[in-house]
Amino acid sequence: MNPDQFRQPDGFYALPAPAKLNLFLHIIGRRDDGYHLLQSTFQLIDRCDTIELRVRDDGQLVHLNPIPGIAPESDLCIRAARLLQEQTGCRLGMSLRIRKILPMGGGVGGGSSDAATVLLALNRLWNLNLSRQMLMDWGVRLGADVPFFLFGRTAFVEGIGERMTEVPSLDQWFVVLHPRVHVPTPEIFCDERLTRNTPPLIVRVLNSAATKNDLQAVASRKFPLIQKHLDWLGQFGEARMTGSGSCVFAKFASQDAANQVISQLPDEMTGFIARSLSQHQLYEFAD
Numbered sequence: 001m002n003p004d005q006f007r008q009p010d011g012f013y014a015l016p017a018p019a020k021l022n023l024f025l026h027i028i029g030r031r032d033d034g035y036h037l038l039q040s041t042f043q044l045i046d047r048c049d050t051i052e053l054r055v056r057d058d059g060q061l062v063h064l065n066p067i068p069g070i071a072p073e074s075d076l077c078i079r080a081a082r083l084l085q086e087q088t089g090c091r092l093g094m095s096l097r098i099r100k101i102l103p104m105g106g107g108v109g110g111g112s113s114d115a116a117t118v119l120l121a122l123n124r125l126w127n128l129n130l131s132r133q134m135l136m137d138w139g140v141r142l143g144a145d146v147p148f149f150l151f152g153r154t155a156f157v158e159g160i161g162e163r164m165t166e167v168p169s170l171d172q173w174f175v176v177l178h179p180r181v182h183v184p185t186p187e188i189f190c191d192e193r194l195t196r197n198t199p200p201l202i203v204r205v206l207n208s209a210a211t212k213n214d215l216q217a218v219a220s221r222k223f224p225l226i227q228k229h230l231d232w233l234g235q236f237g238e239a240r241m242t243g244s245g246s247c248v249f250a251k252f253a254s255q256d257a258a259n260q261v262i263s264q265l266p267d268e269m270t271g272f273i274a275r276s277l278s279q280h281q282l283y284e285f286a287d
Ligand SMILES: C[C@@](CO)(OP(=O)(O)O)[C@H](O)COP(=O)(O)OP(=O)(O)OC[C@H]1O[C@@H](n2ccc(N)nc2=O)[C@H](O)[C@@H]1O
Pocket: 022, 034, 035, 036, 037, 038, 106, 107, 108, 109, 143, 144, 145, 159, 160, 161, 185, 186, 189, 190, 242, 243, 244, 245
């Protein structure tokens, strides 16, 4: 795939960073170090941040529009580029702009996806020719979900989130709502009410009535606004939380059906519709 298809007249490449939904998320155990053993299906959706970047010859990593509240050097995109410089000795740099539309800390993986897009893009634009597996091994240092975005296809995820198997992607539409609460992931995982004994799935199911999100009961009890959004969306289909929240979603067979639901959204709620994506748009930027 030629990166030129993403090139804009100003010389920047405008690259998509898609969101994900956890179609289900089971906690099947806990390791001695406190980390939880998961089983989850991760689905890419076509709602995306846009990462605009241009290669620099001077080796600098310049963030042209830092996200309020995130210091440029802490931004996952800058950290991703620095990681590649450190690991490969590459002396090239980048200028970066982020067009951010994905809710932060919403369980749709925006920060991890932004980082994965930078890793994939620089792999091409800095001519590094690193394998997908190499990028995944390095990317996990930036965030637990980064390897999934590099994997780039619908995945059944196990372990603490590091073991991935491709599963068939279904063409589906989703309504996603964003309750305006920030859910602290460690607090949900540490809650004594969290169940950690869902029986392991043997058949690799994509999504069915037999699955759930084990983090949802704790998160929605702690944050009533999440429950309120689940109740509203639940009128139209089975509503579920993604990741550790706060976003909730329901799936629909057509764009029309999803549009009909979102058009009825009360003023005090925000949300969007999205379609399942069978493959990351930059999948071919790694071998
Ligand atoms: C559970 C998921 C599913 O997608 O939730 P979301 O972040 O998407 O909401 C992610 O894997 C999360 O990824 P991320 O938010 O990067 O988590 P990390 O920084 O690795 O971990 C935050 C904290 O969550 C707990 N944690 C996380 C993952 C795991 N398998 N077991 C855990 O117990 C640990 O307490 C850890 O300190």
